Amino acid sequence: MIKISILGCGWLGLPLAKRLIENGNSVNGSTTSENKLPILKDAGINPFLVALESESVSESINTFLAESEILIIDIPPKLRGNQSFSNPLEMTFVRKIENLIPFIEKSKVKKVLFVSSTSVYGDQNDLITEETNPNPETESGKQLLLAEEMLQKNQNFETTILRFGGLIGKDRHPVTSLSGKENLTNADATVNLIHQNDCINIIEKIITQSKWNEVFNAVARFHPTRAEYYTRKAKEQKLALPKFSSEKSNIKKIISSEKVESVLNYQFELKNY
Structure with missing residues (x-):
């Protein structure tokens, strides 16, 4: 049995905790909502209110x-969006991680898994691997990258960075927010998505195979265009179709998950995303 703490038992963290408990691990889980503490407890998680x-x-x-x-x-x-903080003191997410690190250092934690995002690569027109230099364009991507670097440089624990693409699941899909909208941009840009189940499976693989001090990209191996994919999904869900601008996109970013598949020997679930 491994004792694991999950900081953030939300959309991904809660079902992840349940899976880890099913596999015989003991899990501490945090939430910022007092109302959610009984939910964590009922799931067998040791609940903590952590802000x-x-x-x-x-x-x-x-x-x-x-x-x-x-x-x-x-x-x-x-x-x-693209809100920008010119003053380093305003980099709120970075400062949160910075404040957290001393508590990790004085704990018994020796392995850290940081859930990040492929947004750290920006909108590069290329095949993206873990060797690609990050070039974030959004404030979120910039602060995620700085947080990654702080954790990776710390010698008191080993850190693996897991960069997910767009997160989807049975109760979460971007087509619901795009439905009925008009003049949407980047019609021929490719999608880079990953299902909640795959996220959980990959995290399990990293833990059971003890793959630390690594960086992994994780998206499903299918990359239709935005117009093709979201139009099809809207039809499947009987939603108003999104309408895309005819203007061509210069964004052809494809995230490669080859490292996840080869190093972790992982096969993505065959799902109609």
């Missing part, structure tokens, strides 16, 4: 990390 702020961290963080060998950080930056 990670740019100025401070909840006192419960020490107990949350106590005795854990592995920490999974799955908290989104929650930064909107």
